[in-house]
Amino acid sequence: MAAPMELFCWAGGWGLPSVDLDSLAVLTYARFTGAPLKVHKITNPWRSPSGTLPALQTSHGEVISVPHKIITHLRKEKYNADYDLSARQGADTLAFMSLLEEKLLPVLIHTFWVDAKNYVEVTRKWYAEAMPFPLNFFLPGRMQRQHVERLQLLCGEHRPEEEEELEKELYQEARECLTLLSQRLGSQKFFFGDAPASLDAFVFSYLALLQQAKLPSGKLQAHLRGLHNLCAYCTHILSLYFPWEGAEVPPPRQTPANPETEEEPYRRRNQILSVLAGLAAMAGYALLSGIVSIQRAPPARAPRTRALGMAEEVEEE
Amino acid sequence: MSLVAEAFVSQIAGKVPFIHVGNQVVSELGPIVQFVKAKGHSLSDGLDEVQKAEMKAYMELVNNMLLTAELYLQWCDEATVGEITHARYGSPYPWPLNHILAYQKQWEVKRKMKAIGWGNKTLDQVLEDVDQCCQALSQRLGTQPYFFNKQPTELDALVFGHLYTILTTQLTNDELSEKVKNYSNLLAFCRRIEQHYFGKVSSSIRLS
Numbered sequence: 001m002a003a004p005m006e007l008f009c010w011a012g013g014w015g016l017p018s019v020d021l022d023s024l025a026v027l028t029y030a031r032f033t034g035a036p037l038k039v040h041k042i043t044n045p046w047r048s049p050s051g052t053l054p055a056l057q058t059s060h061g062e063v064i065s066v067p068h069k070i071i072t073h074l075r076k077e078k079y080n081a082d083y084d085l086s087a088r089q090g091a092d093t094l095a096f097m098s099l100l101e102e103k104l105l106p107v108l109i110h111t112f113w114v115d116a117k118n119y120v121e122v123t124r125k126w127y128a129e130a131m132p133f134p135l136n137f138f139l140p141g142r143m144q145r146q147h148v149e150r151l152q153l154l155c156g157e158h159r160p161e162e163e164e165e166l167e168k169e170l171y172q173e174a175r176e177c178l179t180l181l182s183q184r185l186g187s188q189k190f191f192f193g194d195a196p197a198s199l200d201a202f203v204f205s206y207l208a209l210l211q212q213a214k215l216p217s218g219k220l221q222a223h224l225r226g227l228h229n230l231c232a233y234c235t236h237i238l239s240l241y242f243p244w245e246g247a248e249v250p251p252p253r254q255t256p257a258n259p260e261t262e263e264e265p266y267r268r269r270n271q272i273l274s275v276l277a278g279l280a281a282m283a284g285y286a287l288l289s290g291i292v293s294i295q296r297a298p299p300a301r302a303p304r305t306r307a308l309g310m311a312e313e314v315e316e317e
Numbered sequence: 318m319s320l321v322a323e324a325f326v327s328q329i330a331g332k333v334p335f336i337h338v339g340n341q342v343v344s345e346l347g348p349i350v351q352f353v354k355a356k357g358h359s360l361s362d363g364l365d366e367v368q369k370a371e372m373k374a375y376m377e378l379v380n381n382m383l384l385t386a387e388l389y390l391q392w393c394d395e396a397t398v399g400e401i402t403h404a405r406y407g408s409p410y411p412w413p414l415n416h417i418l419a420y421q422k423q424w425e426v427k428r429k430m431k432a433i434g435w436g437n438k439t440l441d442q443v444l445e446d447v448d449q450c451c452q453a454l455s456q457r458l459g460t461q462p463y464f465f466n467k468q469p470t471e472l473d474a475l476v477f478g479h480l481y482t483i484l485t486t487q488l489t490n491d492e493l494s495e496k497v498k499n500y501s502n503l504l505a506f507c508r509r510i511e512q513h514y515f516g517k518v519s520s521s522i523r524l525s
Contacts, residue, residue: 066434091453095374098381153432180370 004038006057008048011041013126014213017242022067023054025205029071031241032196033079043130071198081197089192093199103177104206106154107170107220113147117217133270175223182227207234350471360470368465372472382450383479389443392426396489448496455500477510
């Protein structure tokens, strides 16, 4: 019997099963289809088999890290949430996914990684607290730089004076996009009727992040809250497929608590080591610069003036 | 010659296409549509909210897939780059500027491809994406004359623009236009618009 598929993704926070957009989308899809995945929620991307999150390790040992490819693989393994869709609905899925990627994604990146207040108070705080030492010092900053670069490439290079206008335009388009999604959803339970499809997984991941994270500067959040059917849609999916996330304490499910406790001895060991290193550095500096010197009691001192010798001996003892 | 003119003009106006009305210059499809709408003409007024949402979504699909695929083919496929794109892009400039600018643009486009996740795609994968996109468009069009039944909308204009260009531009390999030709309703759609609005006989869309 082949090994079960293992999914490595970012851990949960802010009332959600995962704080990362891609991880959340993949997790939600897996839940929709009931795929038997062994989920590892980790906070250290270096411990994932591909170095990035999310990553799927298939039963043959292959590692896939692009979210769309992960979902394609699950489909191939017969866990297909789009099985009942008509051809026209499949075409609609492609179209709406493009809409999400073009209009909502840049703004989401901007909200969480570029907007100074949000980044410092929410995003960086979560990542810095969640990641193990010493990654928490440089990895959040690196991730931010990657996201900023990606945003710049998505939107094109612009001069600093144009940035405010560009920002306004971006948010304007995102608000329009949310309104469009709301109109398309109407009063249905899911986008294509009563059963969730892959489009629902992606839309949910975008909306849930916007809705649940407590952002100090949440311009788009305010607009989203005004679209009641989208809010109800998110809450419905959360309560149906991730019922225990609200308490922010995941019960020991497929994942044993091992990944977490494994971190504990390392954390303690790292703390002790760093303290020892600090002490050693201080002692070494003191010795080398002569503030403190260790001398073996000499059997006979070199002849010196008595007074000075006495004074020195007294000092050093 | 027309290519030189195009390159020259795009440097002046910033982006093609653009329209010049009085002393205003409006460029790119989105703003032009808005501008015309503000003047009281809009093609999508007859659509209901859900249809408008679908139209916007399909326009994004075309932008996302077809436009990016065209860009990929122009700048990341070595055969096309060497034979056609470099020469075309650098034509308004003297040596060595034409080479330098062409390489710079190519590097820029490759960076953008990487940012959106197309950096590692092979030509076959790109063609497959185009095929998927065409399939989606074909299914949405079905047997209707236009995407939203009787009247053409912005989506029809956008799709026609892209498909017509793909079908009539000669590149080093014809695989892109072959993918589009697989869908007979899309071909018929292009021919119909060309005849109706541009009055030409449709011999310009080659059938081979």
